Amino acid sequence: MRIALYARYSSDNQREASIADQFRMCRLRAEKEGWTVVEEYSDHAISGSSMIQRSGIQALIMDSARGRFDLIMAEALDRISRDQEDIAGIYKRMRYADVKMFTLSEGEISELHVGLKGTMNALFLKDLADKTRRGQRGRVEAGKSGGGNAYGYDVVKKFDSNGEPVRGDRTINEAQAEVVRRIFRDYAAGKSAKMIAVSLNRDSIPAPTGGDWGFSTINGNPRRGNGILNNEMYVGKIVWNRQRFVKDPDTGKRQARPNPESEWVTQDTPELRILDDELWNAVKARQGENRTERDQSGVADVRKMNYRRRPRYLFSGLTKCACCGGGYSAISASHIGCSTARNKGTCENRVNIRRDELESRVLNALRTRMLDPKIFAEFCDAYTRETNRLRMESSGHIDRAKAEIEKIDREVQKLMDLYLKDALSVDDVKERGDKLRARKAELSDFLVTADEPPPLLHPNMALQYRKRVQQLYETLQSDDEESRTAAAEVIRTLVQDIVLTPVDGKVEIDVRGDLAGILTLSAQSKNPAAGAAGLQVKMVAGVGFEPTTFRL
Incomplete structure (x- = not known):
């Protein structure tokens, strides 16, 4: 039995050794069963909710169609995928390729596992997302940050009495806060975001990502509240749940969708204020003047746009x-x-x-x-x-492969002759025959996939x-x-x-x-x-x- 192993861990917070641990447990089981591991596939720090961005599982599916192995083994079905549609699709492809699926937790996978475990894994993902959002909302309502860090602030690292990290605390970074004030003052004075970015780069001030400033980093999107000019934390106000993210089933990438304002969570945090109301309102007034007017359907009035396509x-x-x-x-x-x-x-x-x-x-x-x-x-x-x-090199490899296949056929015939003469036992014939057939399959695969040199x-x-x-x-x-x-x-x-x-x-x-x-x-x-x-x-x-x- 030729088998392939698959392992995955889903988060950067998990250890890289998790992959090695999964492979080790699978190899022990394979050795116990007398199976031969011919290939190992893995995906590192990638969620199991999407199959598109996982090169390891994609390679496994492609190789299964080529007959490289007879069975795939993983620690559990959720290591292969947590998505119901993906699990069913992988199982269907394996059935078509005559490849069995086996996990240490569930044993040999059947339609029952696909249905029940696929549903359980999908519910697990939904429950995990709900718990994560509930925890973020609780931090925001407590006056803490519910997400990543914003420019102008530092993350406060401290632990509670149980040694667990306390998340969401922020403190003002005075050097970056002065840059924020400079950006707002320049914009209120009439400078464009592009001019401000050029000025900051000229003074060798690093951008939030550590590189150069661009005008989009400053302008952002007012409706989504991103960009330096739209971050309400600068006036002591945390706004959470402006948008949600959904995963595109075709590309596996997350897409932002705005939430209605009634679902926003707003919390005052005066200790995080960097700007006064007068400067903030002046910037908002200028943004309002520059904003493209839209009709009730949200379509921009082309005649009033300040740029042209x-x-x-x-x-x-x-x-x-x-x-x-x-x-x-x-x-x-x-x-x-x-x-x-x-x-x-x-x-x-x-x-x-x-x-x-x-x-x-x-x-x-x-x-x-x-x-x-x-x-x-x-x-x-x-x-x-x-x-x-x-062409000569390729032809030489192909000729050698064909010659070896002919030699294997002769060896198989010799085995049968020796068996008929009672010179070999059934077990010996089976053992030697399996090795010869495996080698012949490898050579046949090579001949099928051998590339022809380019034309003259x-x-x-x-x-x-x-x-x-x-x-x-x-x-x-x-x-x-x-x-x-x-x-x-x-x-x-x-x-x-x-x-x-x-x-x-x-x-x-x-x-x-x-x-x-x-x-x-x-x-x-x-x-x-x-x-x-x-x-x-x-x-x-x-x-x-x-x-x-x-x-x-």
């Missing part, structure tokens, strides 16, 4: 600043500039470039300079040599590439919006990144091509704008086949 430009997300590594983004209808320099002030690159100029220079380079026929011919020679080498390239692909880029360029000039969008998406696959470097008041452009996109486009025989972007070319790892970066 800018369309995504052709190379959006691909342009980077050479000075700081940050992205370039639109700063006006026609220009792009370093986002870090504008939003945080920690980059000295203030040189901007017209968007149409950048696009024109890069497109012309893609048409005329990327994949020069002579350079591409040399690349094809090197690629072909490397591909042939890998032809030097004429460089000419095909130029022809197709020209077609894409012409499509971008057309009046058909759908065709232009498709062409733009394909062109984006040709570029890995575009690095912009300020030199004497101008911008130098370094373009690095994305080899997978380039070869995909080069190998096509149809219109490249008709959905080519989804294809991928499998490359040889470690050879360094990347088009040379060229400067414009």
